[in-house]
Amino acid sequence: MARSTTRRIQTDTWVKATWEEFIVTMDEPRYEEGRGYFDNGYMRIEMAPLGAGHGRQNSVAIDVVGLFATFRNIRIAKFINCSFYKTGVRGCQPDVAIYVGADFKLPPQNNSPIDVDLFGPPTLAIELGASSFQDDLGAKRLLYERLGVSEYWVVNVADKQVVAFAIAAGRSGQIQVSGVLPGLTMTLVEEALERSQIEDDSTLIRWLVDTLN
Template identity: 40%
Template sequence: MKRLNNTQLPTETWVSASWDEYLKVLDNHIGEKAKTYYNNGQLRIEMSPIGNDHSRDHSIIIHAIHLFAGIHGIDLNGQDNCTYRRVGTKDVQPDVSFYIGKIAETIPWGTGIVNLDQYPPPNLVIEVANTSLEDDKGAKRLLYEELGVDEYWIVDVQNVEVLAFTVENKGSRRIRQSQVLPELEISLLEQAFQRTRLMNHGKVSAWLLTEFQNR
């Protein structure tokens, strides 16, 4: 495990650091485009450029979930790159996250960083993995298990696959149908991603609308 070097900002790797060192890194070095994670004495900074492939899959997964919820009358609020913090031990900034059902409106307007000592974690967390797949399947998966989210999805951009996990008792297992979005088949989302490689999002949205209405 690397140790934080104050003269050089480590990126795309986990580095040993105290909570105070992590906060100092945020204050002194991190621009708006960086994503940051902290878990029990280790920090990770991701500053890889977000290119076309990642951003398009990021966009369509948000749209697909909003569309499904609207058609099926599911209450939810989505957060895009929101920061969740458990002071002193954990800090995460997933690509996408959702509060669903009874806790959909838990986080009030005017909230900046979501304090998980005050509010519950989101029901669903999604990471879009283009260059970070192994970390998303490994260290981040363990981190979200410890935070107690209900489901954790990884959108594998290169393999056009969705790895979905339900989280129980600080562990997780693969699922092929969402439990927080009842009756949503993961395979249908994968089909949508496959279609985005052949057609634009407008056409994919029309296809999703029909599929969601008929199921």
């Protein structure tokens, strides 16, 4: 059984910690609703409430990727708020994580974090940020570079803007067209996010189908 921590962690910011402290903290009942990140000797536990903007735009991003992959016959597997651990080194819990391609192996569907050493990092990680937007662009981008994802998107919830990065050799550069989902433009994702402000899901999905078909 994991030990209880002796201190209350300052949440929604990066604090110095060991991997063991991170794991123990994530097992504590007081943080069970939190999302955990660990990298380079620091951890961040996000406890800020997630509003309608975050929830709505999260679902829209998932719909866009899922429909695009379906129409382009691209094999994917989507994971929402799932933890990925490279044991002893780093951990993350992106809003959306997606494996893409012919060769990935589906992890077992249990409550354990996905072991990156066994299944590899997700191909695409997506974070949606309101109060966390600058951190998503900064420290979390470095985390995902080190983890080895191929592509990282940050959705600015307030502006319905997508800032996307291709990652290779531990470095990232901004892109306007996805490389892991060839042909998917950030303009299309942003238009879907904008439409979601006034359109219901059925109307939005019909538009996506017409656009992608």
